[in-house]
Amino acid sequence: GQQVMQIPQYQHVQEGEDFTTYCNSSTTLSNIQWYKQRPGGHPVFLIQLVKSGEVKKQKRLTFQFGEAKKNSSLHITATQTTDVGTYFCAGEDTDKLIFGTGTRLQVFP
Amino acid sequence: DAGITQSPRHKVTETGTPVTLRCHQTENHRYMYWYRQDPGHGLRLIHYSYGVKDTDKGEVSDGYSVSRSKTEDFLLTLESATSSQTSVYFCAIRKEWGRTDTQYFGPGTRLTVL
Numbered sequence A: 001g002q003q004v005m006q007i008p009q010y011q012h013v014q015e016g017e018d019f020t021t022y023c024n025s026s027t028t029l030s031n032i033q034w035y036k037q038r039p040g041g042h043p044v045f046l047i048q049l050v051k052s053g054e055v056k057k058q059k060r061l062t063f064q065f066g067e068a069k070k071n072s073s074l075h076i077t078a079t080q081t082t083d084v085g086t087y088f089c090a091g092e093d094t095d096k097l098i099f100g101t102g103t104r105l106q107v108f109p
Numbered sequence B: 001d002a003g004i005t006q007s008p009r010h011k012v013t014e015t016g017t018p019v020t021l022r023c024h025q026t027e028n029h030r031y032m033y034w035y036r037q038d039p040g041h042g043l044r045l046i047h048y049s050y051g052v053k054d055t056d057k058g059e060v061s062d063g064y065s066v067s068r069s070k071t072e073d074f075l076l077t078l079e080s081a082t083s084s085q086t087s088v089y090f091c092a093i094r095k096e097w098g099r100t101d102t103q104y105f106g107p108g109t110r111l112t113v114l
Helices: none
Strands: A006-007 A009-012 A019-025 A032-037 A044-049 A055-058 A061-065 A071-075 A084-095 A096-098 A103-108 B004-007 B010-013 B019-025 B032-037 B042-051 B053-056 B064-070 B072-079 B087-097 B100-105 B110-114
Touching: A006 A084, A006 B004, A009 A019, A019 A084, A019 A103, A032 A071, A044 A055, A044 A061, A044 B100, A055 B004, A071 A084, A071 A096, A071 B100, A103 B110, B010 B019, B019 B032, B019 B110, B032 B064, B032 B072, B042 B072, B053 B064
Parallel strands: A009 A103, B010 B110
Antiparallel strands: A006 A019, A019 A071, A032 A044, A032 A084, A055 A061, A061 A071, A084 A096, A084 A103, B004 B019, B019 B072, B032 B042, B032 B087, B042 B053, B064 B072, B087 B100, B087 B110
16 A cells, blocks of 8 residues: 655754655655644644645745655754654545654754 | 544553544534554554545554444544553544645544553
């Protein structure tokens, strides 16, 4: 079945440093979604990418969808302590989402 | 958050006992999902529903059953709980807006099986 891999599993950064998480699918995706889960919280939708090569920005967050629609990345510029949490990508498979294993981001002040 | 509640929020039970978790939504969404979340595994789909009495299995459905007799409620049952089912369980609904289908999650239920 479809698999979505995400790296790294953990990332610790100093506040102000950049952060990137990568997502790779075993199959071509119709779209990819990104979610953020704060510690002790539930996943919250951030964005959906649909088009090959698409790039979207939300303030300091930049999301990219690969040309082959099999990979994606999330880049955070100048991290802040509010960015702490786990970031998940998810690929759509018919009526359901296949989530990556997530990247847990810790930001030290 | 899309009017999704889960009950109970925390539960401790013993191996071999039956457990039912409830997910309730107030917005009449057709699709509902149950996930479990464990360290190193992310979110794994247990079962989902695409309408009243219409359900299907996810990737980790063994040991779990579901029922949906009303649009607003989606129940997850562990017939005989095992320690490997200790986890955090999230319910989600699928919301369709424009060309985007996204999932909105409930607050989660932390289940401990001793």
